[in-house]
Amino acid sequence: MNSRSERLAKYRSMRDFDRTAEPAGGAGPADGNRFVVQRHRASRRHYDVRLEIDGVLVSWAVPKGPTLDPKARRMAIHVEDHPIEYADFEGVIPAGEYGGGDVIVWDRGTWEPVDTDDPLKAIEDGNLHFDLYGEKLAGRFVLVRPRRDDGKQWFLLHKQDEHAQPGWDAEDHPKSVKSGRTNEEVAADPDAMWHGDRPAARAEESLRRPRREIPKWTGPSGDELEALDSLRSKGTWHVDGQDVALTNLDKVLFPGRDGEDPVTKRDLIRYYATVAPVMLPYLADRPLNTHRFPQGVDKPGFWHKEVPSHAPDWIRRWHNESADPDDVKYYIVPDSVATMAWLANYGALELHAWTSRIEDVTRPTWALFDIDPGTDTSFDDVLVLARLHRTALEHLGLEGRPKVTGQRGVQVWVPIEPRYTYAETRAFVQTVSKTIGRAVPEMVSWAWNKDERRGRARLDYTQNVINKTLVAPYSVRPRPGAPVSVPLEWDELDDPDLEPDRWTVRTLPERLAKAGDPFAPLLTLEQKLPKL
Numbered sequence: 073m074n075s076r077s078e079r080l081a082k083y084r085s086m087r088d089f090d091r092t093a094e095p096a097g098g099a100g101p102a103d104g105n106r107f108v109v110q111r112h113r114a115s116r117r118h119y120d121v122r123l124e125i126d127g128v129l130v131s132w133a134v135p136k137g138p139t140l141d142p143k144a145r146r147m148a149i150h151v152e153d154h155p156i157e158y159a160d161f162e163g164v165i166p167a168g169e170y171g172g173g174d175v176i177v178w179d180r181g182t183w184e185p186v187d188t189d190d191p192l193k194a195i196e197d198g199n200l201h202f203d204l205y206g207e208k209l210a211g212r213f214v215l216v217r218p219r220r221d222d223g224k225q226w227f228l229l230h231k232q233d234e235h236a237q238p239g240w241d242a243e244d245h246p247k248s249v250k251s252g253r254t255n256e257e258v259a260a261d262p263d264a265m266w267h268g269d270r271p272a273a274r275a276e277e278s279l280r281r282p283r284r285e286i287p288k289w290t291g292p293s294g295d296e297l298e299a300l301d302s303l304r305s306k307g308t309w310h311v312d313g314q315d316v317a318l319t320n321l322d323k324v325l326f327p328g329r330d331g332e333d334p335v336t337k338r339d340l341i342r343y344y345a346t347v348a349p350v351m352l353p354y355l356a357d358r359p360l361n362t363h364r365f366p367q368g369v370d371k372p373g374f375w376h377k378e379v380p381s382h383a384p385d386w387i388r389r390w391h392n393e394s395a396d397p398d399d400v401k402y403y404i405v406p407d408s409v410a411t412m413a414w415l416a417n418y419g420a421l422e423l424h425a426w427t428s429r430i431e432d433v434t435r436p437t438w439a440l441f442d443i444d445p446g447t448d449t450s451f452d453d454v455l456v457l458a459r460l461h462r463t464a465l466e467h468l469g470l471e472g473r474p475k476v477t478g479q480r481g482v483q484v485w486v487p488i489e490p491r492y493t494y495a496e497t498r499a500f501v502q503t504v505s506k507t508i509g510r511a512v513p514e515m516v517s518w519a520w521n522k523d524e525r526r527g528r529a530r531l532d533y534t535q536n537v538i539n540k541t542l543v544a545p546y547s548v549r550p551r552p553g554a555p556v557s558v559p560l561e562w563d564e565l566d567d568p569d570l571e572p573d574r575w576t577v578r579t580l581p582e583r584l585a586k587a588g589d590p591f592a593p594l595l596t597l598e599q600k601l602p603k604l
Contacts, residue, residue: 076127082152086170091600093163097155107183107204108159109138111246113255114173115466119242121228122154123183123202125191129154134228137242138209142232148215150224162250164259167471167487168599174259176248181206198226207249208242211235259593286595287356289349289409300342311345314386314410318417325368325421329553335577340548341416343577348412350589351423351546358425359390359403359433361541366419369550376420379404387411390430405430421548424541432490433538439497439601440535440542441472441484441505446517448527451480451572453515455565457529458482460508462562468504468602473590474565476572478549478557483542485559485591489598496601498536503604505531545591548577556580559591 080097089096106124111117112133119137122129132148139146164174185191186201194200198217204210212231217223230236246254292300296311303309306319318341326335344351365373377400379389388405395401406412406423415423427436443457458474461484465472472486488497509516509531517525535542543549543557555573558580564570575583 079128079153080155083154086152088169092165092169094161094165095155095157097157104156105182105184106156106159107181107206108177109179109206109209110161110175111137111178111242111248111255112171112173112175113259114165114171115469115471119178120151121148122159123191124156124159127156129156129158130192130195132215132226132228138213138228138230139242140209140211140230140235140237140240142230142236143238144230146228148226148228150217150226160250162248162253162258166599167597168469168602170469172469172471172599174255176253176255176258177250178242178245179206179208179249181209186212208245286353289352291347291349291409292345297342297346300338300345303338309341309413311413312409314384314408316384316410316413316417318413323368325365325419326550326554327370327552329551329555329576332553332578335554337417337419339577340421340554341413343548343554343580344412344416345409346581347546347584348409350584351544352406352408352412353595354545354591355406355423355425357405357407357429357431358427359392359430359539360406361424361426361539362404362415362418362420363422363424363550364419365421365550369421369552373421373550377403380418384414387414392433421550423544423547425544426539426541427536428494428538429490434493435490436492436494436497436536436538437488437490437598439472439486439488439501441486441501442532442535442542443482443484444530444532445480446522446525446528446530449480449515449529453529454480454482454572455570457508457512457515457531458484458565460511461504462565464504464508470599470602471594471597473559473594474562475545475557475559475591476570476574477543478547478555478573478575479551480572482572485545485594487594487597487599488601492601494536494538498533500601500604501533501536505533545589546580549573554578558583559589561587561590564590 084096087094104124108122110120112120119134120131121134121138122131131151131154133151134146134148136146162175162177165172182205184203186203188194191200200215203212211233214229215226217226292311300309303318303321305321309316309318321338323337324334325337325340328334362376363373364376379402388407390403390405392401427438427440429437441461443454445454470486472484475483475485477483515529517528517530519525545557545559547557549555549557554577556575556577558575
């Protein structure tokens with residue numbers, strides 16, 4: 073039999089204990105029969121079922137969670153053994169580390185093997201019957217490996233006994249038996265610092281690591297919106313404590329789509345002011361590039377970066393002291409609802425913020441993956457490529473989210489620590505993109521020019537360069553109906569009604585009210601880029 077240290081070698085090799093609060097495991101084995109089930113929200117939610125055997129926790133990951141329903145069969149993936157001390161772990165594993173996400177002690181108690189005195193031998197043989205005595209789980213369970221040549225995939229079953237409950241679902245019982253908290257509440261007060269040299273009762277203490285504070289903005293009030301609607305073709309709108317001069321409010325900027333009315337400048341101002349509390353976290357503290365269409369999207373637009381001389385004094389500016397004589401010296405840094413209204417009035421339809429902050433513009437905080445469709449690329453093809461990005465990020469232990477562009481494509485945004493140069497970030501994205509491309513060479517081309525790609529998509533890693541930006545979350549795009557670039561949850565890629573330009577300035581507020589901002593959890597994540 074392998075020693076306890078040997079059995080934990082894989083567990084320890086997968087973790088950086090200078091970054092994660094997970095226990096490394098003490099020197100002495102425990103002598104008991106504890107079990108624990110931990111609800112773990114990592115790249116995908118799952119439940120970790122752990123049985124104490126010979127001084128370690130033998131562990132299975134159960135995606136749908138254990139159940140008391142005797143007719144249900146739950147897939148269970150046999151994973152590495154964990155140290156006994158892990159039975160008490162509740163907290164947050166940092167993003168970028170293996171298993172990054174929040175963990176709660178969902179259930180715990182004791183267990184007993186059935187019809188065997190050697191549970192390790194039963195596991196080796198692929199069939200373990202056992203009884204659980206927990207706060208949520210009780211009765212007889214079976215872990216069975218359907219194929220001997222596959223050591224990882226098992227099934228977890230509950231027998232028909234007095235504890236069986238048809239239809240019983242772990243998701244209906246979301247709270248920790250240790251703290252009474254949900255995963256969401258643990259994530260909000262995230263870090264559990266583990267002290268392995270203390271008694272178990274004092275081993276864990278709450279520690280809130282310093283995190284970047286995200287300012288809170290308040291959108292225009294009902295009275296302020298009513299005042300906007302009551303203005304004639306021009307006037308001064310008092311919003312967010314500032315007087316914003318507005319002009320040509322009834323000018324059509326976007327033709328209608330699908331029989332809808334055209335979108336006017338007044339509509340655009342209302343949209344950007346209303347969405348500002350959600351959008352500003354992606355713009356604040358960052359230089360802004362704008363794509364302006366002052367005469368509407370039926371006329372050619374142009375890029376504008378320099379702050380115009382007539383901009384109000386209350387508009388925040390950033391001086392690029394390293395700019396060459398012919399380069400832009402002063403950029404707008406959006407930081408208020410009033411600034412958003414002013415930009416809309418200025419004809420800045422598309423907003424593209426730098427991926428670095430003004431405190432150090434040489435270090436990006438986002439790694440960007442851009443799926444650029446070719447002429448023969450269907451949206452279904454784009455979704456296939458996006459799902460491959462999800463798989464790649466899960467493999468690397470990185471958190472990210474997709475975003476429809478509002479035109480034809482999908483982007484994937486990954487938050488990173490502001491410690492890497494643009495060159496390092498670009499090299500990382502390039503390596504991952506090339507790896508994805510090799511999996512589907514019939515769908516991807518690396519040619520620069522579209523006419524050389526033979527209709528195939530390009531995975532464009534070149535956006536990871538200073539002052540070369542992708543459209544900001546919730547920015548409008550210059551197309552009929554004023555479609556919007558919208559962040560998504562990964563599972564939304566499976567929505568049969570999804571289209572890259574599905575939401576517009578008229579429909580996006582309803583989505584936000586129902587679904588919130590899927591990128592919000594990324595705003596405070598600072599992930600290390602794994603070595604490839």
